[in-house]
Amino acid sequence: MRHGGKILVDQLVEYGVSRVFSVPGESYLAVLDGLYDSGIQNIVCRHEGGAAMMAEAHGKLTGTPGIAFVTRGPGATNAASGIHVARQDSTPMILFVGQIALGDQDREAFQEVNYRAMFAPLAKWVAQVDQTDRLPEYTARALHVAQSGRPGPVVLALPEDILSAQSNVPLRPAHPLAKRPNLDQVAQDIVSELGKAHDPLIIVGGPHWGQPAADALAKFAENHGISVASSFRRQDYIDNRHPCYAGDLSFGMNPALANHVRQADCLLVLGARLGDVATAGFALVDPADRGQKLIHIHADPDELGHIYTPDIAVNSRADHMVEALAQIPLDTPKTTPAHDDYQNWRTPQETPGDLKLEQVVHWLSDHLPDDAVITNGAGNYAAWVHRYFQFKRYGTQLAPTSGSMGYGLPAAIAAKLQHPDRTVVCFAGDGCFQMTLNELSTAAQHGAAVIVIVVNNGRYGTIRMHQEKTYPARVSGTDLFNPDFVALAKAYGGHGEVVENTDEFPKAFRRAADFGRLAVLELKVDPQALSTAATLDQVRDAAQSD
Incomplete structure (x- = not known):
């Protein structure tokens, strides 16, 4: 006999799961107890959105489901951004959500949410386990569905009384791989x-x-x-x-x-x-x-x-x-x-200011190891990465096709934990970085020596570009107040530098790489530089005009 949390974790072990990402909650204490001596590494994150994005990045890197555990209500809603990334990026992933006790449901109890309704448009399958004896069945099915056909996210709600109840139910064997057709x-x-x-x-x-x-x-x-x-x-x-x-x-x-x-x-x-x-x-x-x-x-x-x-x-x-x-x-x-x-397209085209992002990305492309992992979230800065960096091997680009801001740092942490011997560089705009910069604490706690390159132009650059095009001379709501990113990196025990000139970047990057712990390089770029990135509208307009 063992409680439901132990049963669930044992089923994950049976499938070879070695790492999960979580923000703890009292709704799934039994799972935390099951993880205690399971051999599964539990990466404790600072925000459920970060945990879900780390799990999604793990799924991208390994081809096996990334696993995240979050608590009910606000924990689950915070994690929705990572589920959306996994859906649009076709990434195998499972989000386990602690849920209120069965007897309290449909009374709008504390932090109650109908997860079937909430996640239905985002996930491949959403279910709730209402019997302890069926935990192996649901968990095995979730692992299978996340990987079958077009991979994607699965959400399983876990009522706390189901997790705490005792059972001696046997585990489910791993699903056999489908036979490959003769192609x-x-x-x-x-x-x-x-x-x-x-x-x-x-x-x-x-x-x-x-x-x-x-x-x-x-x-x-x-x-x-x-x-x-x-x-x-x-x-x-x-x-x-x-x-x-x-x-x-x-x-x-x-x-x-x-x-x-x-x-x-x-x-x-x-x-x-x-x-x-x-x-x-x-x-x-x-x-x-x-x-x-x-x-x-x-x-x-x-x-x-x-x-x-x-x-x-x-x-x-x-x-x-x-x-x-x-x-x-x-x-x-x-x-x-x-x-x-x-x-010809990746020949650097000069942008305004003393720091030329095109030259920085070109230098990194020429000097990083072929297996270095590059991550980014969303923003015009990413266009420079896509245009000027040459990716040499599979598994070296982690970026959301869903266009989610804040993705770069959680993805970089997941990549460094999976490949501690490889260089992992996160690109982020100043707005993008501030979506998830609290996960620097997770990087420091778990020894993920990521290098974050913050492209700082003091604004939400992509939105500002569209704003100036659509409503000229009526700028509103796109300026940013930024913290001292260097001091913040040092506060987490990391390395931090400001780079204001292109020629300074190579030495600054080498210092960051040699530091051996997390590092943040803040690139001061001309605000006009990032407003020149081409947009989908421009490409579409050109196509239609031809």
Whole structure:
């Protein structure tokens, strides 16, 4: 006999879970007791949003569900931002929420929330465990659902009396992996279709990727001479130095790449959903009148035909499909001029001020180890990272396709805990950083030696840019008062410096890296510099005007 909290934790151990992220609450004390001597590392965070984002980043890095525990009511609502990231980024994740006792439900008891209703639009599956004996069943199902088809978040509510009750229920064995379909003939059909095209393009994104898939994609693209574009914030799916790499389909995308998407006569979409960002608001690829062949590979059958009707639709994981494609012998290669366009695009374009962010990112791209992890949240500063940093290996880019501010620091902490031997650099705007900077305490407590680069322009730059375009000379609500970021870093036992000139950055970065604990480098940039980033509206307008 053991209590429900111990049963749940034992089921997680059975599935090989080694780390969870949490903010403690009295609603799940039994789980905390179960974790005590379980061997699972419990990373105690400062805010539920940070805990959920760390769990999401862990899921991205490992391909297995990131686990977060939060308490009821405000704890769960705080964590919703991380659930939204996991949903839009197709990341396996489970949020366990402590819940009020069963006998008190539907009386608007203290911190009561109907989680099925609250999380229904955000999660793949939302449920509440109402019997202690069914904890292994629900937990095993949650782990399975989070990873099946298109991965995503699962939310399980755990009434406190269910967790404290005793049971001797046995654990559930891990779900067997589904057998991989034979994709050899499908791969031949795809290559045959690509062979008929004059200007094909591969678009890669979505879940289930890894370094073997990145290598297979590079081999296939090179064998057949086909350009590869990554979807938004999936730039580490192929070495950006590869001669077939064409750049990323993102906010502020290369106009030459946008034109390549529009002109391609055959699109092979591997794992990506082909949403509004990749298509500049559906302007580059018209759902009603494509005028081009579409071959769509996706693990979730519901995504095939959801927006675009493919000429060839394959319900398969993208990594499985590309491994089959890579086995097809060398073909007469197409030409890949798109890589030249990409190289021209990442030639630094000078911005105002003494500190040139384009030069800083270029320097980091040239000097960081190939396996360094780069994280960021949301803001115009990220356009410089996407444009000028070359990602060399899979698992080196952690950024929310959902566009969530505050993501960079929690993701960096999760990455450093998972890969303590690798350099982890977080980019954040001054507004973005202040969303989750309290997690510096979590980094200090658990020894996560992340390096945070705060791009400080004293404003919510992206909103200000749109504001000045839409309501000129009527600026409102976008200026920021910032703390002393250097003093804050030192208060947590870290290293801090202000950098105001481009030439100062390399030495400052090396000092931060050599410090061996968390570090914050505050970059003072000209407020006008970050207002020049291209937006989705600009790319869409250009596409429609052509």
